[in-house]
Amino acid sequence: MSVLAVNNLYKRYEKFELDNVSFSLEQGTITGFIGRNGAGKTTTLKSLLNFVHPDSGEILFFGKGFNENEFEIKSKIGFVAGGINYYSKKKIKTITATTRRFYANWDEQANQHYMERFALDENKTPDQLSEGMKVKYALVLALSHHAELLIMDEPTSGLDPISRDDLLDVFLGLTKEGITILFSTHITSDLDKCADNIIYIQHGKVRADSDIESFLAQYKVLEFSDEQVNDDLRSKLIGSKQTKHGYSALIKSTDANNSGAKVTDADLESIMIHLEKE
Amino acid sequence: MDNLLYKEFKLAMHPTSLIFLSLSAMMLIPNYPYYVTFFYTSLGIFFMCLSGRENNDIFYTMMLPVRKKDIVKSRFLFVVVIQLAQVLTAIPFAYIRSLYDLPGNQVGIDANTAFFGLSFLMMGLFNLVFFTKYYKNTDKVGIAFGWGSLVMTVFMIIAEASVHIVPFMKNYLDTKDPNFIEYKLMVLVVGILVYSVLTLVAYKNSVRSFEALDF
Structure with a gap:
């Protein structure tokens, strides 16, 4: 119960x-x-x-x-x-x-x-x-x-x-x-x-x-610059936002491989911030 | 209900509710619109509701294991206790005034049996208007009291003017006790009955509005 x-x-x-x-x-x-x-x-x-x-x-x-x-x-x-x-x-x-x-x-x-x-x-x-x-x-x-x-x-x-x-x-x-x-x-x-x-x-x-x-395991944080993103990857990004050195976005963990950009584990704050950007 | 009433006295009551009881001594003033005493009773009730808003009284009370209806009931019980206390403390002073070797009150009605009946009527009107309005939005205490005091003011003007104008009021009711006591007792009984009915209606209205309020 x-x-x-x-x-x-x-x-x-x-x-x-x-x-x-x-x-x-x-x-x-x-x-x-x-x-x-x-x-x-x-x-x-x-x-x-x-x-x-x-x-x-x-x-x-x-x-x-x-x-x-x-x-x-x-x-x-x-x-x-x-x-x-x-x-x-x-x-x-x-x-x-x-x-x-x-x-x-x-x-x-x-x-x-x-x-x-x-x-x-x-x-x-x-x-x-x-x-x-x-x-x-x-x-x-x-x-x-x-x-x-x-x-x-x-x-x-x-x-x-x-x-x-x-x-x-x-x-x-x-x-x-x-x-x-x-x-x-x-x-x-x-x-x-x-x-x-x-x-x-x-x-x-x-x-x-x-x-x-x-x-937390559902998402990864991707940090990237403009050149690193192709249209395929762009469609998978969630809540892109500008950062000091380029951009960051959330990506489903299953989509995170082979993107070429820097991938880090997501914490609650980054998940919330990016989801709210959508 | 005992616990809620305890809370009303221990936490919610504004000290003026007790201090204003001493204003029952205004019955000693030789010439005065004595209804003003009961206006102060209402002012004390207003201060209590106002300080309740500032102290989040309703929020505190709603967290406790109590029914919303009982929150309203305890407030009404408190109010009735304070109003009765004001009447009871006023009676001895009114009696002392009646012993003065002076003519009766020159401003308005004498502090006699009929006066207390009419005061009950005034407090009943206040309860009806003030609480019906207050429990529709407990944040707008001032507006509720504005209406409540307007009704009391109009009542006082009519009541005090009529003892100068209306022959029955002037010749029978505005006299020293025990003259015409049978008429005055009738006014007292009717006053108490009307007070009870108006306060009960105010309570029912308040429960209905308060149940529907979101906080």
Whole structure:
């Protein structure tokens, strides 16, 4: 059974539509949800929890429909939108004291444990925390009610490289405890470090949904100058763009042989940049 | 619901909601449009919704295991509690005013039983207009309060003018208690009933609009 299964999620706006988004998450995995700004990442994540009402589609958490099992599902998941962007002038202990009342399975020991582990001071307000610490506090709230699935919207944006790395280590540790993580990001190097799977969304459509290795293996990056490209090769190039010393483009791995140009392995960033150029 | 109400008081409430309760003492002013006291109650509710917007209150609450309908319900419960508290704290001050060796209120209606009935009516109108508008778009708190205060202002003008113009209001309702108490009690009962109905309608409208809102 999937921890989360999304089937044909559809939502139409005046100038944008989420077009039959489908994916599923398996327990204990980290899935990166990538796409450029405005691709539909946040809308998708908000639709999962009914913050946004989808026009159609099916969303199953732990095999159960959200609307019929809202209490149970919300008790078992943690939704982290960026860091803590609510009640930023209230003390953390006040926010915790209020939040804990809503969860029957709230674990005070776990709360203490994670507060200490992340070196959070309960007498501070979210405003007094760095961006990284805000995300960690949001995680503490989710982990204190033993969330089995963490859904995070750009938790690493705005964090310095060391804080980001630190947070990714935390994510990796959590998956070992069986927690499933779905997080959106446009910082693709985060995913190179820790993700098992990626879901790539472009203009509201899922462009790729696979494990990260096979996604990366599909493409190579070609660096070339004008003279090196014949018409045959040109038709195979994906998202050509100018670089300092000529051009670069993506090419299907199967087409990459004998091109004569410099071929390198693709990373997520180069794949995204070139696919978005199309 | 207890937890949500706890959240309303602990996190969402703006301190002015409590501070404005002390304005019930305005009943001691010898001559004053006493309805203004309940205007302040509404102002406190407006500040709460405004600070809720700045603090992402709805976003926070929606992440918790609660129904959307109950988010609206807890806000209404809070509002009813605050409005009743304002009435209850005003009653002793109104009684003290009635003991003054002075004529009744020269500006508008005396702070008597009928006045409280009419105040309930005014708060019910505010709840209906403000919340029906607010829950259609929780970001536009100012517009909702603009309409809410307009309705209260018009009500106050009509109510205060009529105790000078309309003979029944002037001769029966704008008198010291317990004169004509049977008429005044009737106004009080009708006021409470209308307040209850208007607030209930406001709640139903709000739930419907809020369910449909995307965040």
